[in-house]
Amino acid sequence: MSTQYSHLSNFERCRLFEWYHYQKKSIREVGRLLNRSHSTISRELKRNKYDYYVPTYYPHPAQMYYEVRVRERAKRVKLKSVEAQRYVTDKLKLGWSPEIIAGRIKFDKTLPSVSYEAIYQYIYKNEPSLIVYLARQHKNVRKNIQPVNENSLGRKI
Known part of the structure; x- marks a missing residue:
């Protein structure tokens, strides 16, 4: 039997507060009442402590x-180190695919390990000029990206 994780709702957080703090129920008991894992309840309590008094x-x-x-996780930059960005850019220009780059970067101990999906996200979000170096340039994704060079009439140069 596999379980599927979902985030706690505001209602569940209110019930957790009431049962845990006022009724002094244990974490395991609160988990059973909410039909959640006790570890989910424990992480929620640790992660969201508020310093009032x-x-x-x-x-x-x-x-x-x-x-x-939730808002901030979408803003996180892929390939945080400048060296990793430079490595990916250089290898893409040599004709390497993101899958190959991700596999080879693991052997370079000076660079952080990175997945090929993170490389694709970095290219599409931060460096759209590198799309031309991909084997398949994903035309559906490129529709949303503005051309780099345009003249005053809006035509591509």
Whole structure:
């Protein structure tokens, strides 16, 4: 039997606060009542402590923290190190695919390991000029990217 993870809702956070703090139920008991794993409840309590007077869990700040984390995770930059970006750019220009680059970068101990999917996301989001070096240039993805060189009439040069 496989379980599927889903984030806690605001309602579940309110019930967690009520049962854990006011009714003094254990983490395992709260997990059973919410039909969640006890480790999910434990992580929620640790991750979302709010320093009001005493560091404790409150549902509304926990929901705000969750919403901020969801917004911020989309903004994270792939290939954080400049050396990794340079390595990927150089190898793409040599004709290497992102899959090959990701496989070979593991052997270079000075660079952080990176997946081929992170390389694709980096190219499409941060360096669209590198799309031309991909074997398949994914025309559907390129439709959303503006041409780099345009004259005043809007035509490609």
